Amino acid sequence: MTYKILLIPGDGIGTEIAAEAQKVLDRVLKLNGGQVEYSYGLLGGASIDETGVPLHEETRALAHGSDAILLGAVGGPKWDKLDHNLKPEQGLLQIRSSLELFSNLRPAMLFPQLAQASSLKNDVVSGLDILIVRELTGGIYFGHPRGIRINDAGEREGFNTYIYREHEIERIGRSAFAMARKRDKRLCSIDKANVLEATVLWREVMTSLASEYSDVELTHMYVDNAAMQLVRDPKQFDVLVTGNMFGDILSDCAAMLTGSIGMLPSASLDKNGRGMYEPVHGSAPDIAGQGIANPLAAILSVAMMSRYSLNEVAWADQIERAVSKVLDQGLRTEDIYTDGMTKVSTSEMGAAVVDMLDH
Ligand code: IPM
Ligand code: MG
Numbered sequence: 001m002t003y004k005i006l007l008i009p010g011d012g013i014g015t016e017i018a019a020e021a022q023k024v025l026d027r028v029l030k031l032n033g034g035q036v037e038y039s040y041g042l043l044g045g046a047s048i049d050e051t052g053v054p055l056h057e058e059t060r061a062l063a064h065g066s067d068a069i070l071l072g073a074v075g076g077p078k079w080d081k082l083d084h085n086l087k088p089e090q091g092l093l094q095i096r097s098s099l100e101l102f103s104n105l106r107p108a109m110l111f112p113q114l115a116q117a118s119s120l121k122n123d124v125v126s127g128l129d130i131l132i133v134r135e136l137t138g139g140i141y142f143g144h145p146r147g148i149r150i151n152d153a154g155e156r157e158g159f160n161t162y163i164y165r166e167h168e169i170e171r172i173g174r175s176a177f178a179m180a181r182k183r184d185k186r187l188c189s190i191d192k193a194n195v196l197e198a199t200v201l202w203r204e205v206m207t208s209l210a211s212e213y214s215d216v217e218l219t220h221m222y223v224d225n226a227a228m229q230l231v232r233d234p235k236q237f238d239v240l241v242t243g244n245m246f247g248d249i250l251s252d253c254a255a256m257l258t259g260s261i262g263m264l265p266s267a268s269l270d271k272n273g274r275g276m277y278e279p280v281h282g283s284a285p286d287i288a289g290q291g292i293a294n295p296l297a298a299i300l301s302v303a304m305m306s307r308y309s310l311n312e313v314a315w316a317d318q319i320e321r322a323v324s325k326v327l328d329q330g331l332r333t334e335d336i337y338t339d340g341m342t343k344v345s346t347s348e349m350g351a352a353v354v355d356m357l358d359h
Contacts, residue, residue, distance in 0.1 A: 001034075001035065002035040002036065002037050003034070003035070003036050003037070003067045003068065003310055004036075004037050004039070004065065004066045004067050004068075005025075005036050005037070005038055005039075005066060005067065005068050005069070005070060005305075006038075006039050006040070006041050006059075006062050006063055006066040006068070006069045006070070007022060007038055007039070007040050007041070007069075007070050008040075008041045008042070008043045008059070008069060008070070008071045008072065009040075009046070009072040010043050010044050010045075010046060010071060010072040010073050010074040010283065011044050011045040011046055011072075011073060011074050011075055011076050011088060011283045011285075011288075012073055012075070012076050012282070012283025012284055012285045012288040013072070013073060013283060013284045013287060013288045013293035013346075014071070014072025014073035014074065014283050015072060016072075016288070016289075016291065016293050016295070016346050016347075017072055017073075017279065017293055017294070017295040017297070017298040017346065018070065018071075018072035018298055019347075019350070020295035020298060020299060020346060020347065020349065020350025020353075021070060021295060021298035021299050021301065021302050021350075022038075022070070023350055023351075023354050024299045024302055024319060024322075024350065024353055024354055024357070025070075025302045027354045027357050027358075028302075028306070028315050028318060028319060028357060031318070031357060031358070032312070032314070032315060034312070034315070039062050039066065041058070041059035041062050041063065041069075042056060042058075042059055043055060043059055043071065043074055043088075043091045043092065043095065044074025044075055044079075044088030044089070044091045044092065044283075045074060045075060045076050045078060045079045045088045045283075046074075047059065047088075047091055048079055048082070048086065048088060048091075053086065053091075054074075054086060054087065054088050054089075054090045054091030054092075054094070055090070055091040055094040055095055055098075059095070060094075060095065060098055063095060063098070063099055063276075064098075064099065066274075067274060067309055067310065068274065068275055068276070068277065068305045068309035068310065069095075069275070069276040069277065070276075070277050070278075070298075070301060070302065070305060071276055071277065071278035072278070072279075072283075072298065073278065073279065073281065073282050073283035073284070074088045074089065074091060074092050074282075074283060075087075075088040075089055075282060075283045075285075076088065076283050076285040076288075077285055078285075093141065093142075095276065096136050096137055096268060096276070097137050097142065099270055099274065099276065100137060100270045100271070101136055101137065101268035101269060101270050101274075101275065101276055102135060102136055102137040102138070102168070102171060102172060102175075102269075102270065102271075103133060103135075103136065103171075103172055103175040103268070103269045103270075104133070104134040104135070104136040104247065104266060104267070104268045104269075105131060105132075105133060105134075105179070105266060105267040105268075105269070105304070105308075106131070106132040106133075106134060106247070106251040106254070106255075106264070106266045106280060107129075107130070107131045107132075107264070107265070107266075108128065108129075108130050108131075108132065108234075108251075108254035108255055108257055108258050108264060109128060109129045109130070109258065109264075110125050110126065110127070110128040110129070110257070110258045110259065111258075111263065111323075111324060111327055112126065112127070113324070113327040113328060114258070114259045114260070114263070114327065114336055115259070116259075116338045117258075117259030117260055117336050117338060118256075118257060118258060118259040119256065119259075120231065120257060124232075124233065124234065124235075125234065125235075125257050125258070125259075127235065128234055128235055128257060128258065130234060130235075130237045130238065130239070130240065130254060131179060131183065131238070131239045131240070132239075132240045132241075132242070132247060132250060132251045132254055133172065133175060133176040133179055133239060133240065133241040133242075133247075134242060134243075134244065134246075134247025134248065134251060135164075135168065135169075135172040135241075135242070135243050135244050135247065136244060136247075136268055137168075137244075138163070138164055138165070138168045138243070138244060139162060139163070139164060139198075139243040139244035139245055140160050140161065140162040140163075140243075140244065140245050141244045141245065142244075143160060143161030143162055143163040144161055145159065145161055146159060146160045146161060147159065162196060162198045162245075163198055164198045164199075164201060164202055164243065166201065166205055169201065169202050169205040169206070170205055170209065171271065172241060173189075173205060173206050173209045173241065174209065175241075175269070176189075176239055176241035177209060177210075177212075177213040177216050177218075179239050180213075180216045180238060180239040181213065181215065181216055183238055183239060184238040184239075185215055185216045185217060185238070186216070186217045186219075186237070186238035186239065187213075187216050187217065187218050187219070187238070187239045187240075187241060188218075188219045188220070188221055188226070188237055188238075188239070188240050188241070189202070189203065189206040189218065189219070189220050189221070189240075189241050189242070190220075190221055190222075190223050190226045190240055190241070190242035190243075190246055190250065191203050191220065191221075191222065191223065191242070191243075191246075192222055192223050192224075192246075193220070193222070194222060198243075199243070202243065203220055206218065206220070206241070207220075223242070223246045223249075223250070226240070226242075226246075226250060227249070227250060227253060230250060230253050230254055230257065231253065231257070234254070234257050251266075251280065252280075255280050255281075259336060260294065260335045260336045261280055261281040261297075262279075262281055262293070262294030262296065262297055262333065262335040262336065263294065263296050263297055263300070263336065264279065264280040264281070264297050264300070265277065265278075265279060265280070265297050265298070265300035265301035265303065265304050266278055266279070266280050266301065266304070267301075267304045267305070267308050267309075269308060269309075273308060273309055273311075274309060275304075275305065275308055275309045277301040277302070277304050277305040277309075278298075278301055279297030279298050279301055280297060281297055291345045291346050291347060292333060292334045292345060292346060293333065293335075293346050294333040294334075294335050294336060294346070294349065295333075295346050295349050295350045295353075296323055296333075296349065296353075299319065299323060299350070299353055300319070300320065300323060302319060303315070303316040303317075303319040303320050303323075304316070306319065318357060319353075319357070322353050322356035322357045322359075323353055323356075325356050325359070326349070326352045326353055326356050329342075329352070330342050331344045331348070331349060331352050332344065333345070333346065333349050
């Protein structure tokens, strides 16, 4: 079996961390006799510079022909002044939408070695292991009508549409229930059903799905409360499922519980398990080019890719074990550095994980 993998390094630190992730994947392939055919694509700022648009047809076609995509990060100040529709982030939204990657898995898990790096007290976060399932191709991000217009009173107004169709709620619900089933069998659906009709329907559909997954306990929570509970007592959660915008916000919050956003991978899956894998962090233009970015989120994204798109669960375990052992050795990039540890660069961290795979 030869897997077709599209590499999209993107912008900023994306290129640095994607290079380390690829080295790790190459080593895993070598150790296990796996075969991969790589292709390379442009997205975001890199694509704008080369082709004038944030997602070019060529990258889109490559993406559709791949089993999985590994993405670094997109965006940066260089492209901030462009028209809204030509900004790097649009490339990301377009590729998610074009491939129908509706199910975004964002685990927030604390490596015990990094408990000190969290801004929360040790006992609040130690052992933390939660999964946010975010709907990724609908909701207010994609709803129409949208825009900025001049109203009858001659004043400018900006508007967006928060819309969820029943089938969109149902498919993300199924995805989340299935994830919960493989974990602690507790699913909390996050909405704002006390105010927004779109989420009244969301709650109804989630509730009706529950009878098909009777082994999973379903609860509901308003998003404002969920934000509070995530910092008060995050370990009460197992799997959370929510819409596009709430998921965007809550996943950043959950990420920070773990001490560094530089540690967290994500998967965006379609209904057949084809996926795009990317670190939760962005392109970090402030530290790009310095060789200090943390490549572990990208490396752990390769583990998620192995697990969900390649069905090579053993490879995923190997990578995650190697990362944990490297942390045991005290190696830290700047973002997760604490006193007494050994500070390493992006490429030193990547090389350490590659070496550790052999042990
Ligand atoms: C994310 C990011 C994106 C989003 C941006 C860059 C468009 O914040 O993946 O969470 O809002 O989805
Ligand atoms: Mg975000």
